[in-house]
Amino acid sequence: MTNETSAAPMTTVNFMTWVKDNLPVVVVSVFSIILFVLVGLKGGAPQVFNVLVTGGMWALLATGLALVFGVMNIPHFAHGESFMVGAYVAYFTFTPINKFFLTTGSKFLIYSGPILAIIAAGLAGCVLGIIIERIIFAPLRHRTKEGWVMNAFLLTVGLSFILVNGTTLTLGPNFRGIPRYFDVPSLEFMGAFIAVDRIVATVIALITIGSLWFFLRQTKTGRAIRAVSQDETGAQLVGIDLDFIQTLTFSLATGTAAISGASLLFMFQAYPTVGLTPLYFAWYVVMLVGLGNVAGAIVGGFIVALLQSATQLFIGLSWQSVVPTVVMILVLILAPSGIFGSEVKGVQEQ
Amino acid sequence: MLELKKLDSGYDFLQVLWDVSLTVEDGEFIALIGPNGSGKSTTLRTIAGLIKPMSGDILFNGESIKNKPPHIISRMGISYVSEALNLFTDMSVQENLMLGAYAVKEKETQLNTLDYIYELFPRLKERKDQLAGTMSGGERKMLAIARGMMSNPTLMLVDEPSLGLQPNLTYDVFAALLKLVKQGVTILLVEQNVNATLDITDRAYILEQGKIVMSGLSRDMKANEHVRNAYLGI
Amino acid sequence: MNSTATYEEKGTAWGKFVSFLNKIGFSPLGFFLLIILALLPNFYPFSEEYIVRWLIMGAFLAAQAVAFDFTAGYINIVNFGFAALLGLGAYTSGIFANTTPFLLFAPGLNPWLTIWLGAIMAGLVGFVLGILTLRLRGIFAAVMAWFVGIALMGLVNNLTELTRGPLGMNPVKFIETPNNLPYFYIILAMMVMIYVVLKLVVGSNIGLAFKAIGQNPDAARASGINPTKYLVFNFTLSAFFAGLLGGFYAHFFGSLTPSTLMHTSKTVEVLAIAYIGGRGSLWGGVTIAFPFVFFIEFLRSNLSSLPGLHLVIYGVLMVTIMIYYPAGFSGFYFWTVAKVKTLIKKNK
Numbered sequence: 001m002t003n004e005t006s007a008a009p010m011t012t013v014n015f016m017t018w019v020k021d022n023l024p025v026v027v028v029s030v031f032s033i034i035l036f037v038l039v040g041l042k043g044g045a046p047q048v049f050n051v052l053v054t055g056g057m058w059a060l061l062a063t064g065l066a067l068v069f070g071v072m073n074i075p076h077f078a079h080g081e082s083f084m085v086g087a088y089v090a091y092f093t094f095t096p097i098n099k100f101f102l103t104t105g106s107k108f109l110i111y112s113g114p115i116l117a118i119i120a121a122g123l124a125g126c127v128l129g130i131i132i133e134r135i136i137f138a139p140l141r142h143r144t145k146e147g148w149v150m151n152a153f154l155l156t157v158g159l160s161f162i163l164v165n166g167t168t169l170t171l172g173p174n175f176r177g178i179p180r181y182f183d184v185p186s187l188e189f190m191g192a193f194i195a196v197d198r199i200v201a202t203v204i205a206l207i208t209i210g211s212l213w214f215f216l217r218q219t220k221t222g223r224a225i226r227a228v229s230q231d232e233t234g235a236q237l238v239g240i241d242l243d244f245i246q247t248l249t250f251s252l253a254t255g256t257a258a259i260s261g262a263s264l265l266f267m268f269q270a271y272p273t274v275g276l277t278p279l280y281f282a283w284y285v286v287m288l289v290g291l292g293n294v295a296g297a298i299v300g301g302f303i304v305a306l307l308q309s310a311t312q313l314f315i316g317l318s319w320q321s322v323v324p325t326v327v328m329i330l331v332l333i334l335a336p337s338g339i340f341g342s343e344v345k346g347v348q349e350q
Numbered sequence: 351m352l353e354l355k356k357l358d359s360g361y362d363f364l365q366v367l368w369d370v371s372l373t374v375e376d377g378e379f380i381a382l383i384g385p386n387g388s389g390k391s392t393t394l395r396t397i398a399g400l401i402k403p404m405s406g407d408i409l410f411n412g413e414s415i416k417n418k419p420p421h422i423i424s425r426m427g428i429s430y431v432s433e434a435l436n437l438f439t440d441m442s443v444q445e446n447l448m449l450g451a452y453a454v455k456e457k458e459t460q461l462n463t464l465d466y467i468y469e470l471f472p473r474l475k476e477r478k479d480q481l482a483g484t485m486s487g488g489e490r491k492m493l494a495i496a497r498g499m500m501s502n503p504t505l506m507l508v509d510e511p512s513l514g515l516q517p518n519l520t521y522d523v524f525a526a527l528l529k530l531v532k533q534g535v536t537i538l539l540v541e542q543n544v545n546a547t548l549d550i551t552d553r554a555y556i557l558e559q560g561k562i563v564m565s566g567l568s569r570d571m572k573a574n575e576h577v578r579n580a581y582l583g584i
Numbered sequence: 585m586n587s588t589a590t591y592e593e594k595g596t597a598w599g600k601f602v603s604f605l606n607k608i609g610f611s612p613l614g615f616f617l618l619i620i621l622a623l624l625p626n627f628y629p630f631s632e633e634y635i636v637r638w639l640i641m642g643a644f645l646a647a648q649a650v651a652f653d654f655t656a657g658y659i660n661i662v663n664f665g666f667a668a669l670l671g672l673g674a675y676t677s678g679i680f681a682n683t684t685p686f687l688l689f690a691p692g693l694n695p696w697l698t699i700w701l702g703a704i705m706a707g708l709v710g711f712v713l714g715i716l717t718l719r720l721r722g723i724f725a726a727v728m729a730w731f732v733g734i735a736l737m738g739l740v741n742n743l744t745e746l747t748r749g750p751l752g753m754n755p756v757k758f759i760e761t762p763n764n765l766p767y768f769y770i771i772l773a774m775m776v777m778i779y780v781v782l783k784l785v786v787g788s789n790i791g792l793a794f795k796a797i798g799q800n801p802d803a804a805r806a807s808g809i810n811p812t813k814y815l816v817f818n819f820t821l822s823a824f825f826a827g828l829l830g831g832f833y834a835h836f837f838g839s840l841t842p843s844t845l846m847h848t849s850k851t852v853e854v855l856a857i858a859y860i861g862g863r864g865s866l867w868g869g870v871t872i873a874f875p876f877v878f879f880i881e882f883l884r885s886n887l888s889s890l891p892g893l894h895l896v897i898y899g900v901l902m903v904t905i906m907i908y909y910p911a912g913f914s915g916f917y918f919w920t921v922a923k924v925k926t927l928i929k930k931n932k
Contacts, residue, residue, distance in 0.1 A: 075723045140907045150722050154662070154859070155906055161852050162899035168892035220452070227438045227449050233400065234436030236420035237429075239453035239501060272892075276848075280734060287727060318749075322738030325731050329716070332728050336720055 024339035028288075032303050035310045042313050045192035051305045053198045054281075056205030059301025060260045061278055062285035063209060063294055064253030070229040070292035071249040074137065074152040078160035079257055079282060080275025084167065085128055086121040086258025087270035091176045093117040094265070114181035118204060118262040125258025129251035132159065137250070138243065160275075167272040177269030201263040208259055209298060212252070216294070225249055229292070280321065281308070284328045290338025351376045351536055352397070352428075352505060357406035359396040365404065366392040368560045374505070374538055379531045381547045381568060382540045383581060384557035390540040391433055393557065394507045397538075398430035399423040410505070425453040429503035433510045435494040439483030443474055443493055446482050450500030459502070467496045470526055488519040495526065505536045512543045524550055544581040548572045609783030614867065618776070621874070625768055636764040640771050640836070642877040644829065647775040649858040649869025651825040654782045656855070657864030658791065659818050660798030661717065662726040664851055665733025666826055669706045669713075671846030672736055673827025674834040677702030678755030679746055681835070687753070688745035695758050699831025703824050709736070710823020714816035721801065730848065737846040752841035755834040767836050774832060775870070778825045783866055785821070794818060795864075853895075856902040862914025872913055 019026050039047050061079060068076045094117035101109045136155055141148075182200065186193035216222040227235040228245045236242055260278070261268070268274050284304045289296030304324060311323040331339070352374040360366035366389045374380050382390050395401045397408055399420035408416045415423050424430070438446050447467060451460040468475035471492050477485065482493060491511060498506055508527065512520040520543065528550055531537055541547040548554060548568040556564040556577070564576065571577050605615050624630045625639060648670065655663045663669075680698035682690045693701075713732055717725040741749050759766055785791060793814045796804040801811050834840055844850075857876065861868030880894035887893060905912060911919070 075727075136903060136907070143907065150660075150662070150726075151906060151910070153723055153726065154855070155903055157852055157855065158899045158903040158906065161849070161856070162896055162903065164849075165892035165895035165899065169890055169896055173891065220448075223441075223445060223449055224452060226441065230438040230440055231436045233420075233432070233434075234438060235449075236400070237398065237424055237432065237436060238450050238497065239421045239424040240449075241419075241421045283727065287731075291723075318742050319738070322735055322742065325735040325738065329728065329731050329735065332720065332724065332731070333716060336724055 024335045028303065028339050032306055035306050039306060039309050039313060043309065045190040046194065047309055047313065049189070049192070049194050049198065049202075051302065051309050053202050053205075053305075054308065055302035055305030056202050056209070057260045057264055057278070057301070058281045058285050058304050059298045060205045060209055061257055061282035062289075062297035062301050063212060064256045065282050065286045066289075066292055066294045066297040067225075067249055068253045069286070070294060071225055072137065072152075072246050073149055074156065074250075075149060075291070076253070077153060077156040077279070078132075078163060079156075079253070080277075080279030081160050081163040082125055082128070082254040082257035082275070083261035083278045084163070084270070084272065084275035085254075086125055086261030087265050087268060087274055088167070088171070088176070089121040089124040089258065090117040090262030090265045091178065091270045093120040094178060094181070111182065114200070117181075117265075118259060121262030122255045122259040126251045126255035128258070129254030130247055132254070133247045133250040137246070141246075164272045164275075171272070173272055175269045175271045178266055180266050197266045201267075204263045205260065208256055212256065213298075221245075221248070277321070281305075281324070284324055286338075287328050288331055288339060290340050293338060293340055296338065296340045351378075351411060352538070353409040354393075354397070355407040355409065357393075357396065357408065358404040359392055359401055359406075360404065361401065366560050367396065367403075370406070370557070370560070370562055372555050372562060372565070374536055376536060377531070377534055378536055378553060379527075379551045380536075380538045381551040381554040382538060382557060383542075383544050383547060383554060385580075388557045389560040390557055391509055392560075394430060394509050394538070394540060395432075397423075397507060398428065398432075400430075421453075424501065427501075427504040428507065429498040429501055429505070430507040431494050431498040431509060431511070433513065435490055437482045437490060437494060437497070440481060442479050442481060443485070444478040446493055446497050447474070447500050450497035451502075453501055460500075463500055463502060467499060470529070471496055487514050488516065491515060491519075491523065495523065499530065499535075503535065505538065506530065508537060508539045510540055510542060512541060512546075520546070544577070548577075607784075607787070608780045609787065609866070622769075622772060625765055633764055636768050638877055638881045639874070640764060640768050641881070642874040643768070643771040643775045644832065645854070645857055645877060646870040646873035647771065647778050647829055648826070648854045649861060649873055650775070650779050650782060650866050651822050651829070652854045653858045653861070653863065653866050653869055654786070654825075655818055655822045656858060657866070658786060658794035658798055659815060661722075661815075662729070662855065663713075663819070663822065664726045664730035664848065665713065665736065666729075666822075666854060667848065667850035668733030668736040668846045669710060669823045670826040670830040670833070670850075671740065671840075671842065672709060673699075673702035673706040673830030674755075674840055674845060675702075675740055675747055675753075675830075676705040676827070677831035678753055678834040678840055681756050682753070683756060684754075687748070695756060695831070695835040699828055699835065702831040702834070703828035706827025706830065707820050707824030710826075711816060711820040713823065714819030717819070718812055718815060733846065733848065733851070737842050740842045740846065747840075747842075750842060752839060754839050757838050758835045771832055771836070774828065778828075779866060779870065782821070782825075786866065790814065790817070853898065856898050860901055860905050860912055862912030862916075863910075865912075865914035868912055868914035868917075 036051075039051065043050070061083065064082075065076055065079055068074050068079075094113055097113045097116060098110065101113060136159060137152065140151060140155060180195065180197050182196045184196050186195050187199065216226055224235065224240045225245055225248070227238070227240060228242060232242065235245070261275070268278075281304055285297055285300040286293075288303065289300040307324050307327060308320055312320050315323060354370055354372045357367055357370040358365060370389075370393060372382075382393060384390050392401065396403050399415070399418055399422070403416050406416075407414055410423075410426060410428065415426065418426075438449065441449070447464055448460065451463060454460050454463070468478075473489060474492060474496055477489065482490065485493065495508065495511060498508070511523045511527070515523065524546060527537055527539065539547060539551060548571055551568045553566065554568045554571045555562055556571075564571070564574070572582070602612055605612060610618070625636045629635060630639070648666075652663065652666050655661055677695065677698040679687070679689055680691055680693045680701050681695045683692040684690060709732075713729060716732070717728050720728055740747050743749070747753055758770065786794065793804070793809045796807070796809055797811050797814055805811055830845075833845065857873050858869045861870070861872040880897075883890075883894050883897075909916070
């Protein structure tokens with residue numbers, strides 16, 4: 001397309017065929033722009049910022065889902081539990097550190113508390129990912145690849161069950177939360193007050209996505225991950241250790257989900273089933289853009305957040321999960337492989 | 351260098367190879383020929399570690415590799431250019447080539463090999479930023495062979511490089527393989543184009559219905575009655 | 585052991601009885617166990633009220649596992665909205681039987697009638713779900729069913745004039761009795777009915793078509809099977825029975841909230857039982873459900889300080905079985921029977 005546009009001005013006929021070929025993308029883009037304008041008009045800057053915060057987080061979660069599906073062919077149902085683990089680790093790291101620093105009193109140290117908590121959550125997530133991959137998926141992978149997608153999916157369902165109830169068992173069902181990470185006044189932005197926590201969460205989401213993107217595109221190991229997602233046999237033939245790449249991928253996905261759980265601790269709190277809502281929304285995103293489409297997941301995160309915000313503004317808070325669900329059902333009916341029509345292996349398999 | 355000892359192999363319950371033994375000496379250019387479905391590709395896939403043999407042994411430089419995973423075998427210096435090519439279709443030509451050198455540690459060696467490959471296949475250099483999936487069949491084949499060479503292998507297993515190629519491109523590919531052999535790379539070549547293959551290789555094995563039925567010097571093979579009847583159509 | 589003898593006694597009264605049993609899906613052993621189960625609450629200690637309640641919960645779970653396995657084990661689609669369909673039946677029945685004027689709608693119909701309305705309602709949604717999942721396979725069908733389930737649950741949560749939303753509603757009971765025993769026989773009858781009906785279906789040509797579609801939809805289509813018809817039929821029937829069981833739940837427990845009934849985790853409980861019991865057998869889940877409920881309730885009553893332990897055990901068992909023994913309990917049973925038979929043959 002780029003060549004055509006630079007060589008000669010695009011004619012209407014040209015444009016129409018392009019629209020026709022990319023109908024789902026066009027429809028969704030137009031729809032999103034209209035929604036964005038409406039949300040902006042009605043909700044103003046706070047709502048727009050809300051879309052950015054949640055969108056960034058859904059994008060981060062969905063990237064992990066897309067990566068795990070693309071590389072390992074696992075439809076990951078326990079992704080929300082990585083979010084949950086991140087929230088808990090952040091809580092248990094942040095609370096004592098904060099208490100300690102509050103008594104000792106250095107301002108700078110107080111501000112480092114949240115960052116330490118989020119880093120700790122990310123590391124814990126990575127370790128958890130390695131453990132899970134080694135004890136659950138590696139044995140199944142080595143035993144049989146038959147009916148892999150479905151079996152792996154059911155395994156993640158069982159895993160989610162274990163993690164949620166194991167947490168209830170050890171930590172109890174009660175909420176553990178913090179009022180805020182940064183005890184500073186909100187910043188004024190275009191007449192609206194926006195909490196610093198939200199700004200930090202957005203920045204962290206963008207940095208994490210950015211680093212992940214850089215890692216996948218520009219490093220040798222990142223290229224190996226993409227190679228495995230494109231051709232497993234080819235990857236083995238050039239000397240890539242599949243087991244290593246798959247464990248790494250799973251660990252990365254779990255780690256990034258834990259980071260999002262940690263940086264949203266002030267919004268969601270930590271409790272055993274906290275991961276369910278993020279899981280829904282991350283799944284909406286990957287279903288919208290096509291399973292396994294990492295780049296699409298980033299865009300999709302913001303679209304879904306927008307849809308959520310719009311529902312909340314125009315229909316009512318309690319419909320926040322119903323309307324996006326119905327939209328996703330429509331997407332599944334009209335474009336089952338997502339609006340970008342991803343051609344990831346295994347999509348139409350059992 | 352490579353020795354197959356009474357190798358049985360196949361898929362699940364379907365045995366394809368029966369008691370296959372063959373040896374490849376250092377620096378040799380060996381052909382493995384036979385009709386469709388005789389198990390030529392299965393032999394190469396088994397050596398590359400993509401299929402686990404049922405019994406028998408595979409020795410590479412005296413070491414058994416039959417239970418090693420494919421990536422280890424690749425790192426030991428065996429490069430398999432498969433019939434399906436197994437390219438990374440959503441990556442550029444250069445990315446594909448650099449991944450071919452995945453196991454090579456030194457950046458300098460990688461870049462030197464890359465330069466050499468571009469010299470050998472100028473067409474790939476022209477297209478270095480193009481996505482592998484958008485190239486023509488001949489170019490993809492070139493790329494697969496080039497990628498296989500990027501790891502500086504000591505043994506290359508090449509599966510049907512001429513399949514679906516125009517004659518002039520086939521000639522290029524064979525020329526490239528000969529060049530490799532001159533540089534000391536050992537090659538085990540599976541080919542349908544028996545006439546040309548016997549012209550360029552040193553020795554040949556004939557595989558029929560999963561069994562080695564004949565072996566010898568390529569030029570002797572060309573004169574053999576059975577080979578002439580069955581494969582050369584003379 | 586009985587089954588080996590009966591082959592030589594065809595034509596006798598016993599032989600005819602056995603072949604009748606086989607037709608409705610029972611081995612003599614299975615039938616014997618069923619009779620024992622039916623008589624069980626008349627003997628101490630099983631006559632204790634709390635144990636009868638456990639038996640009821642066992643039968644309820646067992647019946648759900650049968651209806652779930654009908655889809656998962658045959659056409660190989662995991663209906664992730666199963667609990668939501670069950671909840672839909674429960675709410676529909678509860679609303680039609682409602683007598684409280686606080687709610688928008690209080691027709692006060694007899695619960696014996698309304699459970700069928702609930703079943704029909706769930707069946708209708710199952711029909712729609714069947715049509716929606718037609719073009720989808722494997723994971724996509726599961727996700728579709730999951731989304732529909734979430735949407736249904738959200739709907740029930742939001743239609744507060746009908747359902748009181750998250751506060752929950754209290755449907756009338758079938759029978760006003762302090763005794764659990766009548767309810768045990770109701771759910772046992774439902775369980776047997778569901779099992780026999782579904783077993784008759786899968787034992788017919790339709791069952792063969794299901795299996796063909798489940799293994800390879802394209803090949804099934806190529807050999808002249810119309811997947812549309814069978815898929816939709818399967819979903820409808822499974823959802824119908826889920827709705828019926830929901831009706832039982834509503835008028836037995838007398839309390840409905842969306843999150844305890846329609847939540848995805850409820851589907852997962854049924855899924856775990858069906859998988860541990862063995863896919864594609866229908867009866868595997870039944871044999872597992874009873875000991876499971878007993879084990880879990882025992883844990884719950886004795887280790888009340890450890891909430892969620894039973895669910896962790898569920899999960900661990902399910903994951904272990906899926907990795908190492910995917911055939912489940914029914915697979916193990918068939919394997920044992922085959923082993924015993926070859927042993928007997930050798931000794932002869």
